[in-house]
Amino acid sequence: MSLTLTDILAARAAIRGVADHTPFVPSPFLSDRIGQDFLLKLENMQPIGAFKLRGAMNAVMSIPDGTAGVTCCSTGNHGRGVAYAAAKRGIRAVICMSELVPQVKVDGIRALGAEVRIVGQSQDDAQEECLRLVGADGLVEISPFDDAKVIAGQGTIGLEMLEARPDLQTILVPLSGGGLAAGVALAAKTIRPDIRVIGITMERGAAMYAALRAGHPVEVDEVPSLADSLGGGIGMDNKLSFAMCRDLLDDTILVSEEEIRDAMQVLFFEDRIVAEGACVVGIAALLAGKLPQATGPMATIITGRNLDMGMFLALMAGKDVHLGELTIRGKTYGT
Ligand SMILES: *Cc1c(COP(=O)(O)O)cnc(C)c1O
Secondary structure, eight states: OOOOHHHHHHHHHHHTTTSOOOOEEEOHHHHHHHTSOEEEEEGGGSTTSBTHHHHHHHHHHHSOTTOOEEEEOOOSHHHHHHHHHHHHHTOEEEEEEOTTSOHHHHHHHHHTTOEEEEOSSSHHHHHHHHHHHHHHHOOEEOOSSSOHHHHHHHHHHHHHHHHHOTTOOEEEEEOSSSHHHHHHHHHHHHHOTTOEEEEEEESTTOHHHHHHHHTSOOOOOOOOOTTGGGOSOOOTTOOSHHHHHHHHOSEEEEEOHHHHHHHHHHHHHHHOOOOOGGGGHHHHHHHTTOSOOOSSOEEEEEOBOOSOHHHHHHHHTTOOEEETTEEEOOOOTTO
16 A cells, blocks of 8 residues: 555645644754754644644544444553543543553543553553454454554644745654654655655664665664654565655754653743653754754644653753653753
8 A cells, every 4th residue: 555645735634623733833943053944843733732633533434433432552642632532522532551651641631532541561561452452342453553544643743834834945854653754745745856864863772774784674772762653563475565664754853861851841931832852853953063054944743741740840950860761951041
C-alpha cells in the first residue's frame, strides 16, 4: 500500500472540527539567529496538547460502523489522542498500560473518557493485553506510527505548513516511530519536491536513526531522556513508517540531552512557549550548529506540551533534573 497526497487531503476532511489548523508563527529570536524566517507550527495547541490527535482521529474515523471500539498501549500522547478521538466518535476505547505507569497518566487518559486496563510489569505485557482485546472483544488496534491512516493524519501538518508558506526551504521534524516525519515529508515533497525534510532525534535510544543506518529495523534499549515522547522502538515488523522515512528524509541528526535542555530554555525564555523536550530537537540541532547554513525559510513542529511541570520549572530555573539514572545538570539561561 502506498500513500499519496490524496490520502492526506482526505484525512484533513475526516478530522475537521476536532483536530484543526494550528497557528504557524515566526520565532523572532531564531529568525534573527539564522538571518531567515524561522517558523514554529504550534501543535502544542491541539486539544490534547499534542499533534497525535490528527492521526488518531483519522484512524478512529476510518473504522467501519458497528466496530466494537479501539485499543492501543501508548501511555503518552498517542494514548491521549486515541482516547479523545474515540470519545468524539462515541465509541469504546481501551488503553492498556503496565503497573509501572504513573497514576497521573492513568488519570489523564480516564479523564478523556477511555477505559484503562492495567496489566503486568512492562510495555510488552500491555501490548499482549492489547492483542488479546483485539481477539476477544473485537477491538481495532491503532498503532502510534505504523498505520496508513495515522501517517496521513500527521501529514495534514505538512499540508498546512506548505499552504501557509510555499517558500519553505527546510522542515525540521522530531523523529521517533516516524509517522509524523513520513506524513509531513510526503505532503511537503509532493507539493514542493525540492524542499528539505530533516528528522531530528535524541542520542539516547534513537530507534529510527539506528534502523536507517542499519538498513532495517533494529532493537534499541529504552532509556530516560528529556525527549521522552521520542522513546520506544519502531517495531521489528515495521510495514510503512521505516520505508517512508528511508525514502523521504534528506537527513537524520542526533542531539544530546544538554542541547535539548538549552533549546527548551530558548523556546521558553525567548518565545514564551512551554514545550516537551521532544519538540525542541530541531531547535537544539540548529543552536548546536549541526544544520547546514539556512539560505531560505526554515520551520519546525512544536509537537506537544505534555510534560511534568515540576521537572520543567526546575529545568527553567537552572536546577539539576533527575530522570531515572540520568542527571541533567542545571544551567541558568543566558549564562
Ligand atoms: C509521538 C511524538 C513525536 C514523534 O512522532 P513519531 O510519529 O513517533 O515519529 C514527537 N513529539 C511528540 C510530542 C510526540 O508525542
